[in-house]
Amino acid sequence: MRHGPGRVGLRASAGLLALLLAAGCDAGASDGPGDGRQTAAGAAEIAGEIVLASGRDVTGKGGIRQQLIAEWNRQQEAKGSTSRARLVELPGSADQQRSQLLGALQSGSAEYDVVNLDVTWVPEFAAAGLVQQLPDRLVDSDVITSVAGTARWKDELYSVPFNSDVGLLFYRRDYLASAGVTKTDLGKDTGWPVLRQLIGALDTAGKKLPGPYAKGWTSQLDASYEGLTVNGIEAFASAADGFALTDEDGRYAGSVADLQAGLDELRNRTQAAYTLPDAVHSDEADTLTDFANGRTGFLRHWPYAYRTLHQSLSDQQLGVAPLPGKAVLGGQNLAVARGSQRSAAARQLVEFLTGKESERCLLDAGFAATRLSAYEDNGLTCNAAKPAGQATAGPAGERTDRMPRDSSGRPAYARGTLLPALENAVQRPRTPLYGAFSQTFTAQLARLQGDAPPSDAELAGDLDAELRRALPSR
Structure with a gap:
């Protein structure tokens, strides 16, 4: 959907996907499982700005993602490091953002080091060889188990959960x-x-x-x-x-x-x-x-x-x-581009952005955090960002947004409602051909909205046949 899963209709052509998969076969002979210390060409690490490409931040202009990037830069400067990071927000719908990322990474036309991927895109980008395998330690036992399952393809780690998402029921008490x-x-x-x-x-x-x-x-x-x-x-x-x-x-x-x-x-x-x-x-x-x-x-x-x-x-x-x-x-995961010439620094940025304190900051700002500690550790606080709702903050920086919070400053529903919902959530089909799946699935379900909808039995038979054509079968 347009947030989290976003507009992920993924209408890529079979020809483009085949090209990307072919490219992945060449790019895949790489660094070994869980490593990724070199670029795809084996070149040495070079200094320079780390560019993170992402979709729109729903917390607004200058929102929590940008604040975390700014905090990373402050910490690098304090350490005397020349590493700096810059967030690039891609325009358009999620479909358009995905197409931009695919084209840029496959052609090398844009120097993205880190890409923020919808969780349904991870198998496609991994199978196409467009993102690097990452060290397993980046997704540890603190990451919610269901969320951690979105980070891998073929038992290898290709991404790290950044912010999660899950369907919830909102209702009018009054x-x-x-x-x-x-x-x-x-x-x-x-x-x-x-x-x-x-x-x-x-x-x-x-x-x-x-x-x-x-x-x-x-x-x-x-x-x-x-x-x-x-x-x-x-x-x-x-x-x-x-x-x-x-x-x-x-x-x-x-x-x-x-x-x-x-x-x-x-x-x-x-x-x-x-x-x-x-x-x-x-x-x-x-x-x-x-x-x-x-x-x-x-x-x-x-x-x-x-x-x-x-x-x-x-x-x-x-x-x-x-x-x-x-x-x-739903949600988004961070991955390191295969062609990045700053892979080590990019992995350090990913580790910072998905670490415990950053996840607490994301939760406080209104995202669904990916780590248990963000929900359960009362001693964990966000010191890396301005208060949520900073656009309307008072002169002392106090929160002026109306979101109810618990005694530790989390959104009031975080522990009792959001965390259990994430733990019990299900994934959408995981396949490099997710675009073909979604297009086929939606087209068939849309027949239920017509003037003369088919019976469940008829539609089930048609849907089964179409999905067998769209995806490889066992």
């Missing part, structure tokens, strides 16, 4: 109270049947609700980007525990029966009876606006919405809980 619901603090036991009952209570309350309420629930169901893929994977994974569409080698591993069960779950979740009609044309920004404006009582979204929504809604109005069923894991 709407539930107005509808006569006594329990307005939802928890992990809120399944889809309970959610549908609560939506029914809101619909029954009707005009008793404050604001322009229209329908109970919304999510990112736009078929023109990754939103429908993410919602589909969450439904499929919830319908069959342990279900996966690809195996560890990226080969198609689904079955018609499993697909049919997943489609039935997705259809139940998106019925017109309780889904905002605009959801089928909505992305993250659209759904966030609809929810904030009071048009719906429940919202599936990413962690950054917690801080954003609290700028207009109070803690008495806004609640957050784990998404019923399985939630998809």
